[in-house]
Amino acid sequence: MAQQLFFIITVWKRGMKNINLPISIDEAQKIILESVKPLTDEGISIMESANRVLYEDIVASTMIPPRDNSAMDGYAVIAADTKGATETSPVKLQVIAEIRAGGLLDGKEVLKGTAIRIMTGAPLPKSADSVIPFEDAEEEAGYIRIFNETVKYSNCRFAGEDIKKGDKVLEKGDRLRSADVGILASLNYQTIKVYKQPTVSIISTGDELAEIGEEVQMGQIRNSNAYSLYSEVKKYSGLPDYLGIVKDTLKDTREMFLKAMKSDVIISTGGVSMGKYDFVKEIYSDLNIETKFEWIKVKPGRPCTFGVKENKLFFGLPGNPVSTLTSFLQFVRPALLRLMGAKRIRKPVLNAILEEDLKKQPGKAFLLRGHFSIRNNEFYVSTTGNQNSSVLRSMSRANCLIVIPENTSEVKAGEKVAIQLIDHDEI
């Protein structure tokens, strides 16, 4: 009875929502994405644009390539002129001119029975409809001998075959890859409009933490979460600011969170489970941050708090180093990408053959650290060792997370399991 009363009071205090009940990964992601308001835009040089998200559609104002040109170093010919060419009875054509890449046509034209020496990328002269590579012809005293027939359009590249004028080549919401940057350059863009990068404050909580360079006192461990998170934030194009370690007191935690409020996203690690000195949740209600959820039906990462205040997103990630990273991947990563306007935010998931038996309790999903490999065109996966949430080594060896659903209790070697590819681009 007393327990029920406590529960009702807690729910009431936290805005009539049952945030104490664990929710699924999918539900949590939905709540987070509903809370994200994408940032505004800025203009940047295309040189800085890799991994940024376009704020505008890119519509081609010219054709690429702009004119028909040669795909090989060789001879521009009229294909019909090579008819009947064989090893024993080669066709002979007179070489009447040469065109270099970047050179001008200057009215040069291939006439019947002639050829023009041409370099890769040089404009195709009028009436030529095929290019014979140097290695397939023999030149001597102003003539070439050709030993094989060629067909029309061999080794020719045509105007607009890559991009036509008016094509929408890239879209608002695309996260730019290197080939995209190349297309922008081909279309003469020096600068483009992209979404701003989210600023991200990172806070480590815990009296037990020693900073890099400090002596580790009795009972202390080295702070690793701030650094693994810092690199994850950078990987997903956020602007991280590591604010340091905060001691487990309400006063210090409040001061640190007030300092962090300058950012779009505030990530803390530790202090979100049931410990006597876990203050993060208390600080949320203290600072009027609306808590949306506190527990997820997943291991690692069961305690995980998410809150919102004035478009700022607050993630209270669990302290265990692996739980921090898996929770980042499932929850913070999609939020950062959506803040930056990205359309694609899902990591690829595929099926792989499990190489060992796995058992778990039902009731929560498991995200096991795995390593996948490909043999005989099949994906295989095995775990990377000790799956304790504090064991970072097995995360460091992992290239995927094996997803065992909530209600499954056992999977046998040889069965297929879903694997989430953690190092691959979003789809």
Ligand SMILES: Nc1nc2c(c(=O)[nH]1)N[C@H]1C(S)=C(S)[C@@H](COP(=O)(O)OP(=O)(O)OC[C@H]3O[C@@H](n4cnc5c(N)ncnc54)[C@H](O)[C@@H]3O)O[C@H]1N2
């Ligand atoms: N009574 C309960 N205890 C715990 C529960 C629970 O449900 N009931 N959940 C457990 C689970 S699961 C996790 S995960 C942890 C999460 O706890 P906190 O987020 O409150 O984290 P802390 O207690 O502060 O730390 C947990 C663990 O992680 C180490 N840690 C913390 N910060 C860092 C850092 N920056 N770098 C490296 N390692 C860090 C810390 O030393 C602890 O060992 O709670 C369980 N307990």
Ligand code: MOO
């Ligand atoms: O859920 Mo905790 O994150 O397993 O160790």
